[in-house]
Amino acid sequence: MVVRPSFAALVAAEGEVGPLLALVERAAQGRVTLAETEALLWHCLADRPEDLARERLGEALIAQGLGAAMPALRTILRQVMAGGQ
Numbered sequence: 001m002v003v004r005p006s007f008a009a010l011v012a013a014e015g016e017v018g019p020l021l022a023l024v025e026r027a028a029q030g031r032v033t034l035a036e037t038e039a040l041l042w043h044c045l046a047d048r049p050e051d052l053a054r055e056r057l058g059e060a061l062i063a064q065g066l067g068a069a070m071p072a073l074r075t076i077l078r079q080v081m082a083g084g085q
Contacts, residue, residue, distance in 0.1 A: 001045055001046075001048075002045070002046045002047065003041060003044040003045055003046060003072045003075070003076060004044060004045075004046035005044045005076045005079050005080070006044075009043045009044045010043070010044070010080065012043045013039055013040045013042075013043035013044065016039045016043070017035075017036045017039050017040065020077075020080050021080075023036060023040070023077070023080075024077050024080060024081055027073070027077055032073070034058075034061065034066070037061065037066065037069060037073055038054075038057060038058045038061055040073065040076060041057065041061075041069060041072060041073070041076075042054055042057055044076055045057075
């Protein structure tokens with residue numbers, strides 16, 4: 001799956017997890033929750049299949065381990081801070 005943190009996606013994620021700058025600060029401290037990770041990835045999924053239930057994303061995070069999601073999470077948070085594509 002591809003994540004693409006568009007403005008609309010980030011606004012939707014922020015509506016759920018709170019201010020993204022605070023999330024970046026918590027991430028730097030290693031304090032991002034599983035729920036926050038799942039929410040940010042969910043909102044930033046590009047071309048999300050219509051039949052993909054959000055619960056399946058959460059289950060996949062657990063099945064593959066959070067380490068597998070960290071590169072995508074880091075990229076999204078880096079783009080929140082620095083901008084860019």
